Amino acid sequence: MTPKVERLVNLTIALLETRRPITFAELKQRTRYYAQDDPESARRMFERDKKLLRSLGVPIETHELAFSDEVGYRVARPAYELPDPDLTPGEVAALGLALEASGADDSRLALAKLAARAPDPDELAPITHTRLTLAADPVDEVAEAVATRTPLRFDYRTAAGRSELRRVQPHAIAHRRGAWYLVAHDLAREALRVFRLDRVRGAVRPDGQPGSYLHPDELDVAGLIAGPEGDRVEVEVAAQDRARFELVRRGALSTDTTHGDRSVLRIPQLDELRDRAWLLGFGADVEVLAPAALREQLVAALERLVEQHR
Numbered sequence: 001m002t003p004k005v006e007r008l009v010n011l012t013i014a015l016l017e018t019r020r021p022i023t024f025a026e027l028k029q030r031t032r033y034y035a036q037d038d039p040e041s042a043r044r045m046f047e048r049d050k051k052l053l054r055s056l057g058v059p060i061e062t063h064e065l066a067f068s069d070e071v072g073y074r075v076a077r078p079a080y081e082l083p084d085p086d087l088t089p090g091e092v093a094a095l096g097l098a099l100e101a102s103g104a105d106d107s108r109l110a111l112a113k114l115a116a117r118a119p120d121p122d123e124l125a126p127i128t129h130t131r132l133t134l135a136a137d138p139v140d141e142v143a144e145a146v147a148t149r150t151p152l153r154f155d156y157r158t159a160a161g162r163s164e165l166r167r168v169q170p171h172a173i174a175h176r177r178g179a180w181y182l183v184a185h186d187l188a189r190e191a192l193r194v195f196r197l198d199r200v201r202g203a204v205r206p207d208g209q210p211g212s213y214l215h216p217d218e219l220d221v222a223g224l225i226a227g228p229e230g231d232r233v234e235v236e237v238a239a240q241d242r243a244r245f246e247l248v249r250r251g252a253l254s255t256d257t258t259h260g261d262r263s264v265l266r267i268p269q270l271d272e273l274r275d276r277a278w279l280l281g282f283g284a285d286v287e288v289l290a291p292a293a294l295r296e297q298l299v300a301a302l303e304r305l306v307e308q309h310r
Contacts (some may be wrong), residue, residue, distance in 0.1 A: 004217075007033050011049055012058055016080060021063040021072025067192065073173075087118040138197045139180050141204045145171045149215065151208035152184075155201040163201055168193070169213045170220045181225045185213075194224050232269045235279075236290040238262040243285040250278075259289065276301070 014022075014030045021296075024046060028034045034042040050073070054060055059079040063072045092115045138154075145152050149169075156166045168184035171192075175181075179196055186193040204273060238259035239247055252265040272294060280289060280301060288295045 002215075007031075008049055009304060012053060012075065015058075015060060016077060017071055018074050019076045021061070022067070023027065023070045023072055027073065045049065072188040079088060083119075087115060088120045092118050092120075136267045138200050138204050142170055142173055142182050145206070146173060148210040149213055150206050150210045151187075151212060152204055153207040154204045155197040156195060157201055166195065168195075169208050171199075171219055172214050172222050174225055176225050177223075183219065183221055185225050190226060192297075194254075223308075226274055231272050232290055233272055233292060233294065235267045236264060237267065238264050238287045238289055239277075239282075242283040243282050246282075247286070259287070260285070264289065272297075 010031050011027070011033070014027060022030070024043065025033075025157045027046070028042070034159040036045070036047050050060055059075060061074050061076060061079075061164060063074070065072050091274065092111075094117070095111055096179070142152070143247065144150075151167065151169050153165065155163050167187045168182075169187065170182055170184045172183045173181055175185070179198060180196045182197055184193060184195065185191070236255070237247065239252075239262055241263070244252075244265070247265055250267065251269070252267045255264045255266050257264045276294075277296065279298060281285060288298055
């Protein structure tokens with residue numbers, strides 16, 4: 001475990017164990033971290049750690065303290081811990097059956113923990129004992145390489161459809177809009193690159209020794225996966241009713257006008273680069289009316305798509 005990861009884990013534990021919000025000074029005393037001679041430097045390190053933990057889903061709360069100008073911090077266990085899965089007898093039996101079929105004997109302890117508070121499983125009709133060979137999931141292989149800092153090599157299908165060998169130093173994986181992504185240092189290009197794991201062809205293979213490189217101290221995983229930012233523009237669209245919910249969820253506002261049999265909505269502050277694929281994903285349900293430049297770009301993209309699949 002790296003010193004930074006150990007610090008983050010211990011900070012989380014300290015915030016979970018406290019029954020009341022504790023100040024930064026109390027956190028320093030409990031964890032023995034943030035002991036720099038420069039108080040401002042120590043505070044900045046704590047703020048970076050707090051921001052990183054929150055981005056990872058740790059619900060750090062900030063509270064104003066009575067009779068004090070300072071603020072307190074804590075992590076409420078109900079907000080942090082996973083809820084009870086509340087399995088039914090049939091669900092416990094189904095999970096046991098799945099383990100029996102896969103032959104994953106080392107997972108029975110996990111099932112026991114899940115089912116500890118569940119009712120006794122239902123009786124199932126006897127089945128023939130079966131063993132299945134499960135294909136390796138590239139997400140698992142890449143996640144292990146990230147944790148152990150092991151270089152990898154794999155064949156990758158580019159957006160143009162070509163297959164290329166990539167040699168990388170994995171730094172992080174993340175899930176966005178239904179797909180898994182790898183953020184890694186591409187050794188051939190000497191730069192950070194993002195790879196969709198569903199474009200990996202064949203096996204992911206080690207390409208060096210574990211621990212042979214370091215992860216960057218500051219890595220904007222979300223920003224890298226989202227891609228470069230474009231200009232923010234106001235977009236006017238004509239949408240079928242079935243697309244309205246998703247558009248409104250992204251901030252679309254009704255204009256109380258129609259375009260043929262469709263409602264016209266206005267989307268303020270849309271990113272021309274990052275949101276282009278999102279608009280294309282609606283297909284015929286959404287038509288961009290303005291700005292004209294964005295409409296032309298989307299029409300050209302659809303024409304290329306049709307040509308490629310002709």
